[in-house]
Amino acid sequence: MNLNAIAIANIKRRKAKAAFVLTGLLLAVATVVALLGLRQAVSFNMIHQLEQYGANIVILPQSDSLALSYGGISLGGVSFDVRKIHEEELQQVYTIPYRQNIAALGPVVLGVVSANDHDVLLTGLDFETTPVLKPWWRIHGATPSHEDQVLLGAEAARLLGLASGDTLRIENSDLIVSGVLEPSGSQDDQLIFTPLPAAQRILGKEGQISMAEVAALCHGCPIDEMVAHIAMALPNTQVMAIQQVVESRMQAMDHFETFAYGVCGVVIVVSGLMVLVSMMGNVRERAAEIGVFRAIGYRRRHVMRIIFLEAGILALVGGALGYALGQVVMRLTLPLFTIGDAQAMHHHGGHGDPLLPVLAVGLSVAVGLVASVYPALMASRMDPNEALRAI
Amino acid sequence: MSDIIASGLTKQYGQGSLAVTALDNVELRISSGEFVAVMGQSGSGKSTLLSILGALNTPSSGTLTVDELDIYSLNQDQRADFRREYLGFVFQSFHLLPYLNVLENVMIPLAVIAGSRRNKEEKALAALAEVGLDRKANRLPSEISGGEQERVAIARAVVNDPPILLADEPTGNLDSRTGAEVMDLIGRLNDKGRTIVMVTHSEENARHAGRILRLADGRFVDV
Ligand SMILES: Nc1ncnc2c1ncn2[C@@H]1O[C@H](COP(=O)(O)OP(=O)(O)OP(=O)(O)O)[C@@H](O)[C@H]1O
Numbered sequence: 273m274n275l276n277a278i279a280i281a282n283i284k285r286r287k288a289k290a291a292f293v294l295t296g297l298l299l300a301v302a303t304v305v306a307l308l309g310l311r312q313a314v315s316f317n318m319i320h321q322l323e324q325y326g327a328n329i330v331i332l333p334q335s336d337s338l339a340l341s342y343g344g345i346s347l348g349g350v351s352f353d354v355r356k357i358h359e360e361e362l363q364q365v366y367t368i369p370y371r372q373n374i375a376a377l378g379p380v381v382l383g384v385v386s387a388n389d390h391d392v393l394l395t396g397l398d399f400e401t402t403p404v405l406k407p408w409w410r411i412h413g414a415t416p417s418h419e420d421q422v423l424l425g426a427e428a429a430r431l432l433g434l435a436s437g438d439t440l441r442i443e444n445s446d447l448i449v450s451g452v453l454e455p456s457g458s459q460d461d462q463l464i465f466t467p468l469p470a471a472q473r474i475l476g477k478e479g480q481i482s483m484a485e486v487a488a489l490c491h492g493c494p495i496d497e498m499v500a501h502i503a504m505a506l507p508n509t510q511v512m513a514i515q516q517v518v519e520s521r522m523q524a525m526d527h528f529e530t531f532a533y534g535v536c537g538v539v540i541v542v543s544g545l546m547v548l549v550s551m552m553g554n555v556r557e558r559a560a561e562i563g564v565f566r567a568i569g570y571r572r573r574h575v576m577r578i579i580f581l582e583a584g585i586l587a588l589v590g591g592a593l594g595y596a597l598g599q600v601v602m603r604l605t606l607p608l609f610t611i612g613d614a615q616a617m618h619h620h621g622g623h624g625d626p627l628l629p630v631l632a633v634g635l636s637v638a639v640g641l642v643a644s645v646y647p648a649l650m651a652s653r654m655d656p657n658e659a660l661r662a663i
Numbered sequence: 664m665s666d667i668i669a670s671g672l673t674k675q676y677g678q679g680s681l682a683v684t685a686l687d688n689v690e691l692r693i694s695s696g697e698f699v700a701v702m703g704q705s706g707s708g709k710s711t712l713l714s715i716l717g718a719l720n721t722p723s724s725g726t727l728t729v730d731e732l733d734i735y736s737l738n739q740d741q742r743a744d745f746r747r748e749y750l751g752f753v754f755q756s757f758h759l760l761p762y763l764n765v766l767e768n769v770m771i772p773l774a775v776i777a778g779s780r781r782n783k784e785e786k787a788l789a790a791l792a793e794v795g796l797d798r799k800a801n802r803l804p805s806e807i808s809g810g811e812q813e814r815v816a817i818a819r820a821v822v823n824d825p826p827i828l829l830a831d832e833p834t835g836n837l838d839s840r841t842g843a844e845v846m847d848l849i850g851r852l853n854d855k856g857r858t859i860v861m862v863t864h865s866e867e868n869a870r871h872a873g874r875i876l877r878l879a880d881g882r883f884v885d886v
């Protein structure tokens with residue numbers, strides 16, 4: 273027989289009231305666990321989604337003229353040859369502090385060529401980076417694997433009247449069409465693509481590039497800082513973020529996060545109040561009993577310990593059950609918040625953090641104990657003489 | 664020696680014109696092993712005196728010395744320790760905890776002291792045997808009679824083997840036969856050397872005591 277036994281016996285006697293405290297904490301922990309789990313899953317989902325957007329930073333040669341284009345429709349006038357970027361210079365990008373956030377770095381060389389008597393924009397790319405930089409590409413056929421192969425945009429293929437396997441004469445070289453892009457509505461439809469070295473050779477721009485695309489994609493990526501760092505690493509260039517997509521996505525994420533934290537805060541406060549009110553009632557009801565404890569020779573802190581033990585035990589159980597309930601709720605609601613493979617997202621929710629169950633129970637115990645400080649103090653300050661007279 | 668020496672004890676409740684003097688400059692000396700009965704009309708200050716002797720109620724003036732300890736100069740924790748080591752309380756309305764069984768109720772004073780579970784259980788069972796209830800150790804208070812509940816309360820008061828027992832109308836809620844049994848029990852506890860201070864309304868109960876103190880309006884009166 274110790275103070276624990278007294279606390280546990282009292283919890284058992286006052287089952288309904290104990291259940292009230294326990295449920296309050298359970299619901300709070302469940303909400304927090306579910307929301308934080310969802311937040312995590314949604315954030316992973318969003319990164320996954322962002323990866324579908326390809327490049328989000330472009331590196332251009334410094335130019336003194338303004339681009340004469342609107343909504344992707346170029347009205348001409350931009351010279352890609354004002355200043356050049358050297359291919360080897362580009363490796364400087366990998367010296368920036370956030371280099372581990374760079375998913376892909378793709379050099380691009382551009383130039384107008386005459387192909388089968390049409391003027392077209394020839395684009396030289398590193399096709400190893402295109403799955404990341406141009407994830408929307410759907411190709412009939414294959415990407416070029418040799419320098420004598422060419423990939424055509426849908427519109428270019430139609431104009432030139434070519435399909436996979438046909439031969440295209442560009443300037444003085446004969447290239448074989450390895451594949452044709454499905455129409456995407458983007459400028460890619462108008463272009464023809466070859467491996468970077470082939471385009472450089474055809475355009476007479478060996479070792480040079482016209483621009484580069486960077487995919488820096490992660491939740492909370494400091495895109496602006498990365499842009500600044502890249503600009504510093506490549507002094508003669510102009511580095512720009514393709515902001516809108518990333519920012520609006522991140523903003524949605526931030527909104528969800530704010531919402532989640534707000535709800536968590538409210539729920540924690542409410543559950544704390546539930547504990548406070550219930551424990552106050554508990555203490556008032558037990559005035560005579562507390563008087564007996566004090567008359568028998570319990571110190572104030574012994575009385576406080578009984579109150580804290582009761583709250584702590586309920587909070588422990590409530591926290592554990594709340595964690596379990598939160599996991600279940602998260603699993604059930606996850607598909608509502610994520611697009612695509614919700615199943616795969618499960619692995620990123622809650623479970624990702626082995627500390628979460630510990631934190632959940634810790635949170636519950638912390639709320640339970642903090643909310644019991646005042647009731648416990650009140651209990652310890654009760655005048656035993658008054659308490660015993662009252663009965 | 665756990666002699667109880669009270670000097671100039673005064674207790675006033677309330678302030679100003681509403682003030683009630685429950686005890687008025689009381690002098691009292693109770694030797695170790697004595698059995699004292701305190702009698703007097705309702706409102707004469709009996710419970711006030713007992714609660715002051717029990718280190719539960721700070722007097723407005725005067726001192727209480729037990730075993731050379733000046734009780735009301737001690738801090739709250741020290742007073743609690745004093746009560747645990749020196750005193751056993753028996754209340755008129757028993758004050759057993761309804762959610763603990765008889766054995767656990769007797770063990771309450773032991774819950775805050777060191778010792779093995781076995782040792783504490785043995786002590787509690789011995790105290791229950793002293794009041795003849797060791798066979799009902801596993802019952803809840805609601806499952807035993809009022810007289811038995813009072814005996815459990817007495818077992819709880821003596822489980823720590825305190826030298827002083829303070830009882831406020833211990834038979835007040837009992838019929839005369841069970842009341843007499845409880846009085847026999849208290850008498851036996853006194854025979855074993857415990858000091859007993861008992862408030863009672865019953866002349867018959869008071870006859871068990873070696874000395875009877877009569878209070879009227881907060882003062883002792885000579886008979
Ligand atoms: N906490 C208190 N606050 C105010 N007045 C009190 C308090 N306790 C006791 N009194 C008053 O002090 C006086 C003595 O009370 P006390 O309880 O000591 O009497 P008693 O002799 O025990 O009476 P009873 O036989 O009815 O138990 C009474 O007038 C009572 O109203």
Ligand SMILES: [Mg+2]
Binds near residue numbers: 709710711
């Ligand atoms: Mg009284």
